[in-house]
Amino acid sequence: MTGTTPRFSEIMAAAVESGAEAVPRTLLAELGGVRSPVEAIGNPDQRDALFAAFTREYDFIQYALCGGELSTQDREKWIALSRWLIRELRDWTPAADPEFCRLVAACVVIECCGGAQTLWSSMPACVGANAQLLAEFEVTVRSADIGVTASEHSLLWECDVLAAIAEADMARDWVRIRELLPQLANVLFPPTRLTVAANALARFDLDRLVRSFSAITTTPAAIVSGRALGQQFRLRAASESANPHVQFCFTLLTLIDSPRDAVLPDADRKSLANLLVSVAGDTRRWTTWMRALNMYPVWLPILQPALGLALAEAPASALAPYVDSIELTNGAAHRREQVAECLRNFRAAADNAHARNLFALAHTRWQNWNFGGDASDALITGIARSELDYAVVGYVLECMSESQCAQEMHSLLAELGSLDNAWHVSKIAVLSEWNRILSRFQPYAHADLVRKSGGDWLARQQLYKPNAFASRYAVMRFSSR
DSSP states (O other): OOOEEHHHHHHHHHHHHHHHHHHHHHHHHHHHHHSSSHHHSSSSHHHHHHHHHHHHHSSEEEEEHHTOEEEEHHHHHHHHHHHHEEEEEEHOOOOOOOTOOOHHHHHHHHTTOOOOOHHHGSSHHHHHHHHHHHOOOHHHGGGSSSOOSSOTTTHHHHHHHHHHHHHHHHHHHHHHHHHHHHHHHTOOOOHHHHHHHHHHHHOOOHHHHHHHHGOSSSHHHHHHHHHHOHHHHHHHHHOOOOOOHHHHHHHHHHHHSOOTTTOOHHHHHHHHHHHHHHHSSSSSHHHHHHHHHHHSSSGGGGHHHHHHHHHHSSSSSGGHHHHHHHHOTBOTTTSSHHHHHHHHHHHHOHHHHHHHHHHHHHHHHHHHHHHGGTSSTOOOSOOOOOOHHHHHHHHHHHHSSSHHHHHHHHHHHHHTTGGGOOOOSSSSHHHHHHHHHHHHHHHHHHHHEEEEEEEOSSSSSOOOOOOOGGGGHHHHHHHHO
């Protein structure tokens, strides 16, 4: 017999054709010995026993899923099993299966044959035509809000996190929820029935799934439901849902589950942008979302393109919360690209007046911040960058004339020249002020170069030092390297 590597689409395509069926007899026998199949699949120990019973009879499936070759005989057996699965789902009714034994068996088979997030995409449309099956799946999804609490077996820290989440839930404190969610996401795992049901509805009736999620009232339930759902459906479900827990948790799960260098597909980016635009209409909620998701843009680089598109369509009231959400630091040389990526997308999609409004807000905040000049411990040992550099250059280019830019640079040079005439508490303080002024000089000098020669608005490695203050004496005195 020749060996082959299984493809779910090929297995399912062959299973749709008429032929023999293979019944998972060992699994059904195991289920026949339990008091309640529904309770059994929800209990970790009994669920593992059900999975083990199926695997004893169909061990070749796990081997194939791990990359092993599938013999022709085993492939035919898998196809026959899939015929049984399709027929059971297509014809299932609660009247014919009052104990849900057959439905639970089908859930186990789905999870053992690649998982619901994978298998449903290859399932034939005749299964989705079973209205009673989809109705039962809707009930399962709606019940996700029940019982997501600490149990007597929970560790102390898990109980503390759940209690903190409950408190943040009541206050709709999305910043606190964002801080706690990574811990909780590694504790809460979706039940098998929920995973099967959610992905079935996503495959056959996404609108119904979104309506089912309206029953979710807590963050833990939203996390469990989001984990159950395939990542390719999360953002679409979040954008179409009016449930704030679903919107925030599904979005955050998608972002934190994605590799740092990942790029959202166009459809997901559009869904996320649409969701952000809808949230931006509520200033209070938008402000907390921005603090939760954008305080440090380097955390979630995958968010930035969609955020830029959303800002372009968002009302003017959404711009200040965005600008104010970013935590400004003196060591931002390697943390500016994420903001620049966001604002490149914003600049390409926004009208000129809207763009100038954002750049003006960013410039004002950057000026007031002054590289931490008001903080007694804000000492700068060299020319610093800021997260808002791209926006500040944008302000100079879009909102200032060439002569105004030249005047601002002249004023900064005058400050450097008069530095010796002011009192400073220490030598470190005067060195820090020297570097602070040179840091403020950088965006204006770069904008002047871009205006004359073109180029990206974000300065890379180049540093701009006025000729009058680049002497060997100045280098030695102020350690300006």
